[in-house]
Amino acid sequence: xxxxxxxxxxxxxxxxxxxxxxxxxxxxxxxxxxxxxxxxxxxxxxxxxxxxxxxxxxxxxxxxxxxxxxxxxxxxxxxxxxxxxxxxxxxxxxxxxxxxxxxxxxxxxxxxxxxxxxxxxxxxxxxxxxxxxxxxxxxxxxxxxxxxxxxxxxxxxxxxxxxxxxxxxxxxxxxxxxxxxxxxxxxxxxxxxxxxxxxxxxxxxxxxxxxxxxxxxxxxxxxxxxxxx
Numbered sequence: 501x502x503x504x505x506x507x508x509x510x511x512x513x514x515x516x517x518x519x520x521x522x523x524x525x526x527x528x529x530x531x532x533x534x535x536x537x538x539x540x541x542x543x544x545x546x547x548x549x550x551x552x553x554x555x556x557x558x559x560x561x562x563x564x565x566x567x568x569x570x571x572x573x574x575x576x577x578x579x580x581x582x583x584x585x586x587x588x589x590x591x592x593x594x595x596x597x598x599x600x601x602x603x604x605x606x607x608x609x610x611x612x613x614x615x616x617x618x619x620x621x622x623x624x625x626x627x628x629x630x631x632x633x634x635x636x637x638x639x640x641x642x643x644x645x646x647x648x649x650x651x652x653x654x655x656x657x658x659x660x661x662x663x664x665x666x667x668x669x670x671x672x673x674x675x676x677x678x679x680x681x682x683x684x685x686x687x688x689x690x691x692x693x694x695x696x697x698x699x700x701x702x703x704x705x706x707x708x709x710x711x712x713x714x715x716x717x718x719x720x721x722x723x724x725x726x727x728x729x
Contacts, residue, residue, distance in 0.1 A: 512542055513573045516551060516566050522559035593642045593673055596711040597626055600718060605631055612639075616665030624662070630722050637668035638721050640714075643703060660698045669721045670698035671714060 511534060518531035529539050543560075546552040551566035562570070594610065601608045609627040614637075616622055626640040641659045643652060656672050663670035699717045701710055 508542070509573060510577070511538065512546060512551075513570065513577070515539070515542055515546060516562050516570050516573075519552065519560045519562050520567070522555050522557070522561045524558075525560060528560060592707060592710075593640060593714075594626060596707070596714055597628065597640065599711065600628070600715055603715075606718070607631055607634070614666045614668075616662070617667065618665050620665065622662040622666060627668075628718060633722070636722070637666065638671065638718055639663050639666070639668045640671045640673070642673045656698075656700070663698050668697070671701060671717055672698060673701045673703045673710065 511532060514532035515528055515534075518528045523531075525539060525543070528534075528543075529536060532539075534542070543552065546566070547554070549565075550563055551569055553561055553563050555561050597608055600606060607629045609629070611623070611625070612627040613621055613623045614627075624639045625642060628638040628640070630636055639659075639662070641655075643655060652674060656674070659670060659672050701713050701717075703710070705713070
């Protein structure tokens with residue numbers, strides 16, 4: 501997890517991990533980086549609920565129930581980490597878009613909701629509209645910390661359908677670490693038909709490069725929209 505602060509669940513997770521085999525309490529304190537008062541507090545809770553047991557020789561060991569809890573907590577922490585990473589990317593995208601707006605000629609919207617042609621209400625992370633042509637919407641989404649390739653593809657498909665439904669243009673910034681094969685798959689999805697109005701940016705690029713690509717796409721879309729008027 502991020503930061504120096506640890507929640508009670510993180511401390512319990514560390515305690516349980518420290519005694520997957522019989523150990524002394526001093527080992528737990530050292531491994532989990534807690535003092536004797538903290539150990540006494542959490543040890544009582546974990547033992548009372550059957551997650552820890554004391555063996556012969558006054559050694560402490562995790563129970564089967566405790567092993568199950570370890571895996572469940574590991575899953576929760578992984579999900580929290582993915583969400584944190586996704587939000588970081590989204591925050592950086594917001595900063596980059598603000599820089600575009602400061603250059604002039606655009607209105608920025610955050611958390612915009614629009615009703616599409618289908619009558620369905622869609623929510624977008626960000627949207628830009630040229631002040632010279634407010635009818636044009638450039639919708640921006642950042643990957644929500646997709647944990648695997650299929651999830652990334654699913655997120656892009658969902659975003660593309662939303663963009664088409666509101667008759668806008670889209671910029672999708674993928675998660676870092678997406679494989680080249682998946683990037684190729686995503687790019688091929690956006691080549692033809694209405695989906696060609698959605699542009700893909702690799703979130704693994706340097707911040708400055710992501711900013712340049714966003715600016716370039718916005719200029720391209722603005723010019724294309726003017727030409728179609």
